[in-house]
Amino acid sequence: MIADFLKTTALAAGLLWLSIPSAAAGPHIDALKQRGVLKCGTSEGTPGITMPDREGKWTGIYADLCRAIAAAVLGDASRVDFVPTTTVTRFTALQSGEIDVLSRTATVTLTREAQLGLRFAPIWFYDGQAIIVARKLGVTSAKQLSGATICVQQGSTSELNLSEYFRTNGMTFSPVTVATLDAVEDAFFSGRCDAYSNDSTPLIGMRLKAERPDDYVLLPERLSKEPTALAIRKGDEQFYDVVRWAVFALMEAEEMGVTSANAAELAAKGPPSVKRLLGSEPGLGKALGLDERWVARMIAAVGNYGEIFQRNLGKGSRIGLERGQNDLWTRGGQIYALPLR
Incomplete structure (x- = not known):
């Protein structure tokens, strides 16, 4: 009788496992892939944040975050259309669908998230x-x-x-x-x-x-x-999950010591946690409805969070900021990624 019970339980568990659908792309990601470009709302031109250089290439920590998301979802960091917005037009542009993401210094507040129909990603920059x-x-x-x-x-x-x-x-x-x-x-x-x-x-x-x-x-x-973050419209939880975990992945890469220079080597020879992050060991991509190399592409395109910060805002840039609050939690800052597992 116990044997029959165990067989029945095992069969039920197996059927339950088979009935759980694998993650599939949501409507926004389907539309992005069909369009082939991520529409990224920026500032009018703020050095170190979002600003075109002399050749017209957009630079800054929020411009690089848009490129990372494009690399993760579309497979190519260059598939970004940067759309300048003002402090007056930025939220309307997002609400109307003119842009897919608002990637500039937008402060996360209760009223903005509760009343404007927005979802904010994890804090990208503390000011x-x-x-x-x-x-x-x-x-x-x-x-x-x-x-x-x-x-x-x-x-x-x-x-x-x-x-x-x-x-x-x-x-x-x-x-x-x-x-x-x-x-x-x-x-x-x-x-x-x-x-x-x-x-x-x-x-x-x-x-x-x-x-x-x-x-x-x-x-x-x-x-x-003034904690600032990238914002998207409410309504597509799968797209929000991708954006949210893309931010955490860039932070986690810095904590793990994964850089644009060593990512390819670590994907082959790194410890299990790094291989999982970079897609050599499967699981993270499938959970989000993406392929397993989504993080590896982001790192190859823009580097980890620390590389992005130093290039655009750090001591070697024209802005010359110390990391401060925007350093890893292990060094006294507030940059803390949730576990990618």
């Missing part, structure tokens, strides 16, 4: 809002700016953050709200406002555009937390 002023003003702290006129970009969280910061400190300011990035930077450089507030990294990049960058200084205060 904070800052204020820049002309050095000739002699200002060394944001707390010296009561009564100042401050430029902010329309549609960003900067004005609300400024208002809360100034109210908290018993200060006042007059906002100068401008629609586009070029216009707000021109307003600041022309002296239309005393200061300009944005995330600190775009401000560093803007400072480099000045004829004499040393004439401008970032004040030390950080007015807010």
